[in-house]
Amino acid sequence: MSPEPATYPGYRFPAEVIRHAVWLYHLFSLSLRDIELILAERGITVTHESIRRWVLRFGSEFAGKLRKRRPRPGDTWHLDEVFLRINGELHYLWRAVDEHGVVLDLLVQARRDASAAKRFFKRLLVGLKDKPKRLVTDGLRGYGVAHREVMPQVRHRVSRYLNDRAKNSHRPTRRRERQMQRFKSPRQAQRFLSAQAMIYGHFRPRRHLMTAAQHRRARAKAFRIWQQEICAQMAA
Template sequence: MPEPVTYPGYRFPAEIISHAVWLYHVFSLSLRDVELILAERGITVTHESIRQWGLRFGADFARKLRRRRPKTGDSWHLDEVFLRINGILYYLWRAVDQHGVVLDILVQGRRNATAAKRFFKRLLAGLKYKPKCIVTDGLRS
């Protein structure tokens, strides 16, 4: 049985700290939103404390979440979309598995074979397993 997580030297118990970091990272809330949610539950903590907790414990929390994430599917779809940001044309490269899980995205100003190969190599390098099938057209976004 794993030992309960404790954070010696901190005023709040580990459950409150981990819940605040969880709210901040999982739901992409602002620090002040997390502060308000905790205040509604009777926990008075400043947004600056939540920010420091996120900096201190956020990487460990993200690593645990990545470990629990399900494996990606064996059929991938690669998609390219044209975007205009402030009047400048950019290209959004996206890799999605058959379950709709976004594997990786890249936004860049160039559109050429070298850029596509670099995106694909980076995607494959980050994963321990390779897809059986790669579809380059026909992704129903």
């Protein structure tokens, strides 16, 4: 007799179905109704509202487990900010990536000044427990203030042309913003983007820098870690 599929307490659907729905939502530019349709094709009848609750409940948790397996960040950090319009008001998404394009952290804030830059710098240091050897930013003056007050011993390079890694990292956010018809609140944006950056980045290595064989190995490793950290532990 085959064992019953693992479930999460309080949820009637198997854990495998919930994990797969959360994975689809964060990795691809799919709506909740798109995922409802994909699951229906496989004989799983679930509403998009249930999928929304799964994403809210498990997205951050899955991302946190992957964050623990993230390799040590590189020595050069690229920082950039991009605007988000939330409920008609302008907000800013601050993002940091290392020289390999790995997202280190992000923060949604209402301001784009020195105080906001310092808050983001402090968040980075608390979350990573490491300091870089070099920072690369654009010409926003707030970065210079934050650098002098928070990480004065780190070299700071200001260049709009050397910061493409951070700017390119915003592209998945823009795609999801359009697909979701903008974010509804700063809290929702922060929660979703933090989880999405980790899950999306885990399965999306910089393929253009790899051979086909290297990419297959990287993809296999990503799935192996997903199985170890999410599937095995969450089903226990």
